[in-house]
Amino acid sequence: MSQGGIVRFEDELTLTLCGEAGHGIQSVELLATALLKDSGRYVFSTKEFMSRIRGGSNSTTIRVASRPVDASLYRIDILIPFDRAALDHVRRRLSPETVIFADEDTLTGKEIPGNPVTIPMPFRKTAEELGNVLYTNMVASGFIAGLFSIDEKTLAARVRGMFTGERSSLADVNVEAARKGSESARRLVGAGGIAVEIPGDPAVHDYISINGAEAVGLGALAGGCDFVSSYPMSPSTAVLVFMAEKADQFGVIVEQAEDEISAANMVIGAWYAGARAMVTTSGGGFALMEETVGLAGMLESPLVVHLAQRPGPATGLPTRTEQGDLNLALYSGHGEFPRILLAPGTPLDAIELTQKAFSLADLYQIPVFVLTDQYFIDSSWTIPAPRFGENAPRLRIVETKGDYRRYRLTDEGISPRGVPGWGEGLVVVDSDEHDEEGHITENHGVRVDMVDKRLAKYAAVRQDAQAPELYGPEDYDTLIISWGSTGPIVREALRRIRRPGTSLLHFRQVYPLHPKTPEYLGKARRRVMVEGNATAQFERLLRAETGYGARDRILKYDGLQFTVDELVQKFEELDESEVGK
Amino acid sequence: MSQGGIVRFEDELTLTLCGEAGHGIQSVELLATALLKDSGRYVFSTKEFMSRIRGGSNSTTIRVASRPVDASLYRIDILIPFDRAALDHVRRRLSPETVIFADEDTLTGKEIPGNPVTIPMPFRKTAEELGNVLYTNMVASGFIAGLFSIDEKTLAARVRGMFTGERSSLADVNVEAARKGSESARRLVGAGGIAVEIPGDPAVHDYISINGAEAVGLGALAGGCDFVSSYPMSPSTAVLVFMAEKADQFGVIVEQAEDEISAANMVIGAWYAGARAMVTTSGGGFALMEETVGLAGMLESPLVVHLAQRPGPATGLPTRTEQGDLNLALYSGHGEFPRILLAPGTPLDAIELTQKAFSLADLYQIPVFVLTDQYFIDSSWTIPAPRFGENAPRLRIVETKGDYRRYRLTDEGISPRGVPGWGEGLVVVDSDEHDEEGHITENHGVRVDMVDKRLAKYAAVRQDAQAPELYGPEDYDTLIISWGSTGPIVREALRRIRRPGTSLLHFRQVYPLHPKTPEYLGKARRRVMVEGNATAQFERLLRAETGYGARDRILKYDGLQFTVDELVQKFEELDESEVGK
């Protein structure tokens, strides 16, 4: 993209900011994405950060394009590092095509790997001149705005919007900082050193910026969620925070429990009494809820679990990403009972599937999982504003009669659910094996009936499953298989390689599998798994359920998400090494 | 077995006692099996009981034979019910071949199903005459001794042995009660009403009576176990009690924790400091330990879990049996790391495998599970006294040097394990991802190395796996497959049907599978799973690991164990329905 002195970006560019925790990279990201969206650009941004509050090196990558983007690149076009450690932190992603803007002292000294173009830019220096090094991020934000020729009025308005109430006294100086940054960028653009010609699209005005956590939260609200109890744990906390923010507005009870066990049991209690309740948690926290998942199984209680995956075992890498909890969720809880596992790959997926999780849980009276991961939760997309429709979801409960029996045996295994205090009946639920009334029993015949009743639900649950999505030709010989958050990344990589006969089968529901799954898998001569874990957990599930495994596995478990260009390379390596076999 | 008026038992007989909880059936079982063993008979006994302390209806079935027996029958030859409810409780097992001995009033009134032979016998009446209805069980014990022509001296000595110390004043009247029972039996035998001709075998003098809990406990002691922390839960508590009993004698720390989470974390702490530690638990209790299983995974801590299965979900049927926790153990804990699952079917298995669990955990520094179930824990066998050898097991730890690194990278993934306070090094372990020294890290390369290191152990673990046991011809076309506690039952059923071309493949190690497993499975034209659960969990595992599933499934999940005659019938039904297919 650098042509004879001038660096030109026509369709898209990937911009990375990096620096210490607590130095405001996140504000730059928020401000820059808002401004870029204002200017009609499509933005996808994602971050990786350490498990610490200050110091260390974190980075945020913003991909800006003239058409929708929903995945990120390993390659960096423009890098703005706030200190030298940060620069070194992303050094593997640099190439001669990369342009680095940074304070002079960040660029000097040790050699910079990858031979990038370096352009000194006084971010910190300007901030210090304005009286505080903390304005550095504002100077950088202004600089980005300038690069994209965003006018200074819009810039100033957005900055001012960030400093209201108690903080309004800080508005002026921050506007000034941004302005100075913008000025430097314009000067550079004016001088012809760089040209950013990524046109805006007016349609983007009806779009929203949304991150994974918000999408899950909106889905929950749309699903009628009115009770959340959880214990903080990265990366799931973001959903708890979202729900807490909206609690008063939408009438949601949000309670931080003393531990995960309490959270999960509160949620079961809440459903019992007539709420639509959810926990949001991550690996180790979810592991503590397993007995309670079994409780939901036995009580036939609806339960929605948002499980934001991070690398394990144990504490692992608390702020990193992985698709490592599939087995954990799939086999959680002791005893045998149905469950559903959904795995969104896009914000629209997350809204739709989380909303659906509530109606499925309510309908089948079983646990439903929404499996996301740190990557998904912390990434942000530009998407069309979702439409929710006018009809509020209805809770499937009945007014009980005097002879109400909570566990009445029915063909499909579903018994009408009553709640205490509505109707003349009594609602009796029991974690022991129980009879139709809900009272404890040790009758062996009743036991068998109840096991069969619970498992009978699978028939309908399977019919109701989300079909996997096929991208590419129907008459594929090679089938790439992905699930959850990797979907958009794999999709773009596949588009880029344009290899004939290769399609992608992407799963938004990982369990139970849609009945057509074996057919899809069976048609392929060669199957390639793409998973963010070390043991190909979804492949194992496919093999157990359909008999079809995969010959090739592309697995990643270093704590980071796949990127499009990385996958393109893997697909190409794969082709070479396996041609003709 | 009843031939023209006289009831004759030549090789074996199955005797069932039933009555309320708290009415001493267990004492009859203990006394009778001891006396029968003394007289050279082989005894297998098993029980089923309700989750209550008093009342209800429980039963114990004792199978007595002139050759080794290790499984039980559904059929009852002799029934001694202590009340009418108890008789009704076992009514399905009665037939015209059954002889019932009971107090007159138990036999009168409602008709008895199955048309059994009924012989009034004044057990309770005699007890009342001796001054207390509580002696009923002693009269019955004497009666059983009399049936087997056990001499009164031996009987009196055994009874006296039960009343020592504080209770010695009760010895005389109990001896008298037993004598009266014995007398009635002898009278009956003398009159030719019944003939029990099951010869004793002098070899049995070197045998011991042992139940599943004792076998697991002995295995643990043999494995060097010196620390047990657990929270009571049926049916696992029996092992905790056994270890507590032996604690002083063998220098074992036995601690009842405040909850399962504490128990499991104590055990990990204990291994860290140099103990050989174990938890004993059951379904729901184990579910609470899952996060800690992940901790063992990350710390590379040895861990031994005795998991005594019972029916779930949740509280389920607390005192019943099931093979329902295979998936739970297999996928417990979040994150990816190796583990081993052992599943004994006989007391010798349990001794050997539990002992082995400690050395495997110690060698590979991973969690090792011993999967039993309520049936196994509460059944009792006559087996040759095991020999332990003279060599105490050695803990695989090293004296640390100053530059000791707990997680030194090695080819096989195993790093020498030090303990704090021994040597000049420091032992640093961390539930976060860590470097070789054990200190927290977020380096992506180190992360990958550490995941690979942990998973690398699988290579050796697999090679070290217990081979499945083949019973029957090598050139089978039908392969019956079982695991854990059902083994001996399936084995006997198979012997009885004598169907050519049918063999049994029984697994004492269910994960990882021995490398020869696919070969065994692949050779069969038809595979039949026998499992004590509703969803064929082991079949699922076989399918995921080898690609081979089973065409037929014989599953039981009513809370009771399979019996030999029940399985014979299932095998026969199977044959008929599938002939020629």
Added chain:
Amino acid sequence: MNSGRFDMGSIDVAWCPGCGNFAILNTLKAALEEIGITPTKLVMVSGIGQAAKIPHYMKCNVFNGLHGRALPAATAIKAVNPGLTVIAESGDGDMYGEGGNHFLHAIRRNPDITNIVHNNMVYGLTKGQASPTSRRGFVTPVQVRGVSEEPFNPLAVAIAQKATFVARGFAGDQERLKELLVRAVSHRGYALVDILQPCVSFNKLNTFAWFREHTVSLPSSHDPTDPVEAFRRAMEDDPLPLGVFYEETGRPIFEETLGLYERSDLPLFRRERNMAELQRLVDGKTGR
């Protein structure tokens, strides 16, 4: 007492003859009847254990959950439908052992529920191991050398956490127990009633006779509004005082602090999500 509105008729009760649980069951039914609670508006929440079976023996709504986990479920049930009377009732092992953390933190929330604990100083259902309240020296098949830990003191801990109602009763004194239960259920906020309950099968140490000998009423001079006095009394362990140790009125209850019932007292199951508001929320995020 077999004709009250909470009676189940002739059912099979799994408790041992002579067990202290029967007295508690009967007294509770009488107390609830006296207060005038309706069975359809009562939810009995329990864990697992002998005591925890009590809801099955009463005509009412039942949530018989997991061992140790009655309090979180009860807190949530009350929060979701404050019109219900919610009682969380279980054994000492359940509430103070497995459920200890919930005991600590439920108190802090001060939900308007009653927490009744059958304290038999033993694990009954699992056949006689020590419970957190077992006294020193108590020998069991697991505690073969006798219990060496300091017994858990539920009343002192509850007072230390400022529980708004803290009382101890005795199953052998049904008259005063009923009085305590009436006060506890009527109390607005979290109320703890620890009930000394003889287990005739597994606790041969703390029998009816033992409890009679080792308990005493709190003096009428006792001031239940003084936490330090309450604590002093709670630390007395021979004889064990009976009565209301501590009571505080007027503290906000959990359900109130949620803000959800300020504008409407409808339980959650009668409410609907405001979809228009939700649409406005996302529309507000566009550039329009």
Added chain:
Amino acid sequence: MNSGRFDMGSIDVAWCPGCGNFAILNTLKAALEEIGITPTKLVMVSGIGQAAKIPHYMKCNVFNGLHGRALPAATAIKAVNPGLTVIAESGDGDMYGEGGNHFLHAIRRNPDITNIVHNNMVYGLTKGQASPTSRRGFVTPVQVRGVSEEPFNPLAVAIAQKATFVARGFAGDQERLKELLVRAVSHRGYALVDILQPCVSFNKLNTFAWFREHTVSLPSSHDPTDPVEAFRRAMEDDPLPLGVFYEETGRPIFEETLGLYERSDLPLFRRERNMAELQRLVDGKTGR
């Protein structure tokens, strides 16, 4: 203070500049040095959180386990090798929230360990939610209406459970903190030191200045052997008293009650199973 035997040299410490944790780290190292502990004989046990990272910043044996689970591990480590000095150290969320049940019951066992809690009244590592000790009204991204629960009172609960050593320190007063730590580590039995620790990133309410204003030394007249007095002091919450609230000596410690160290003080890893004895056990069960 950068030359002591517990120093790690120049390492990357993940705490925020100005955090109260630094003072605690330095004071602890100094206290341990004063007592004369050897790094190879010291085991620092922690959970997860900012405070829980402290073992990584000291030269010693480290068991950095799960969030909330330091106490069971520490209790076991000490029981298995009583020759080690064992300190369980973590944050307020870790010890009193997730780990609350272990806190309750570890105290009852009275193991000879020291339990140090960095009480910053907030969840630091997870970015500023309320902790059990957060004061009423504290607003956070999750507690948007402000904390409404009664704060957890670790000292009062520990005293109610008869912990044998109960103290409160302040990170801003290192001199007295060191004294407390020396006494706590030297104490034979379970010792709790709750340390008020300002979190400069997430707790803008309870700052260094706030703590200075809202704390006071226990009067020299305070009698630490009187539990009721100790409790009365522990209930005072503004100002918060600092010092040793309660101390009891001579109570048997957990390791002693196990019976394992009566005949030998060898740690478990130096012992061997008596196989002959085991053989005798089974042989005794035959008919011979």
